[in-house]
Amino acid sequence: MIAWEFGAADLAGLRFAHSPMAELVASVFALRAGPAPWIRPGWRARVSTALGGWPTLRAVLFGPRGYAPDFLTPVPSVARPRLADELAVLAATPADRVAEQVRAGWGAVAPAEVERFVTDPRGALAALITEIRAYHQVAIVPLWPRLRAVADAEIAARVRAAAERSPRALLDGLHPRLDWDGSALLLKYPDKTDEWPGEGQDLTLLPTGFAGPQVYALTGSPTGRSLWYAPRGYGNIWDAEREPDAALSALLGPTRAAVLTLLAAPASTGDIADRLGLAAATASHHLTTLRDTGLVAAERSGRRLLYQRTHLGDQLTG
Known part of the structure; x- marks a missing residue:
């Protein structure tokens, strides 16, 4: 279990948002994990077939360590950012940070698409952003109205519950793998034990349809910390x-x-x-x-x- 410092006073800085890039990266995680009953096989087949046309994206997000660079998912500054807004933040990421995080997904030997982030980080990042747009059109756009609607409904329900009961209702029952003891968020991973400091940063909750049964925590971003979880009814997105x-x-x-x-x-x-x-x-x-x-x-x-x-x-x- 991971204990992530989050006291009662931190509720005042808690906010919600829905991120196109969080959905996109989580969809890659879902692809990497293999077939799942909550995702339609047709979606998986369509996206997997197209992956060959995006060599830089494949190198960055399908590396052997199963790692996704943090700079790809900045914590949104607004509740409903557009993909263009988030890509603008990506494009402004310092080149050394981009190179370091992309290289972290590989061992001693990496493909040319990854090595380019060391020798030509700006050119490599531009290629990655172009491929992200193409992936988004194939994998995310057909589902986007439903992904956004499910996230909006989740946020509205949580805010109403907090108004009717207490601020704690924002976190109660958020996910089976998540609990809150009043001083820390408890992430229930059977193979991990750790304690994470709060570091004085507000927390943004990101209902993410592609998160499925997982909870993803982003702690090292300069734009804040975030927690991705699947909104209620996420399995119905494909139905x-x-x-x-x-x-x-x-x-x-x-x-x-x-x-x-x-x-x-x-x-x-x-x-x-x-x-x-x-x-x-x-x-x-x-x-x-x-x-x-x-x-x-x-x-x-x-x-x-x-x-x-x-x-x-x-x-x-x-």
């Missing part, structure tokens, strides 16, 4: 395009069954109307009926009201 089955359509009617199936990931009335070609009033009527019967619940995220299936709704869709 949102599933067609409703015949039995569900017979029970609820085809349109209402389609609405419930789409709500594997959070969506607004407008999202549902657009994706099913419905009038906004019709989508609203179906959502209200599903909410009144306990199959979906609504959470406000900023100015948007997001609907998502309840546990009962998940059971009904199978």
Whole structure:
């Protein structure tokens, strides 16, 4: 177990954000880990097939030590950064730091793409950023609306729980591998024992759909410290395009069954109307009926009201 210093006073500096680069790097971790039931095989096959076109990205993120350089995932300065915002931070990373962290992923012998970070760090970093954009288009963009919606719903639910109960609710039940004893965050890794100082830095929680069953802690970034964890319902991100089955359509009617199936990931009335070609009033009527019967619940995220299936709704869709 790792004890990461985090006292009651640190709650005042706790914040949430959703990071495109955290999702991207976590998706690479998921690829490296091999097949998993919570990720669609089609996504894995599509991304794995394209990896050959990104030699610098492969060298940096698929090295033998399973290491991802910290500079790739700066702690966001805003709650909802764009990929372009985060890539601008990457591009400004000092060249010596880039070279040191990339080289740390390899032993004595490294491929030419890695050695270039030592001899031509700026050129190598530019090549890496170009390949990150290409990877993002293939691996992340098709899922991005659902990844962002699930993260938004998670953040809204945690903030509301903290307002209704106590600030501790921001951390309670965050993840099975995580606990808080009032003075330290306890990361339950059976093969690791350590104590990490707080170092006076605020903590940013990053709900990250691709984190899956893992929790990732970033402690050495000059932009702060962060903790990546999967938001509730992360496994449904890949199910949102599933067609409703015949039995569900017979029970609820085809349109209402389609609405419930789409709500594997959070969506607004407008999202549902657009994706099913419905009038906004019709989508609203179906959502209200599903909410009144306990199959979906609504959470406000900023100015948007997001609907998502309840546990009962998940059971009904199978």
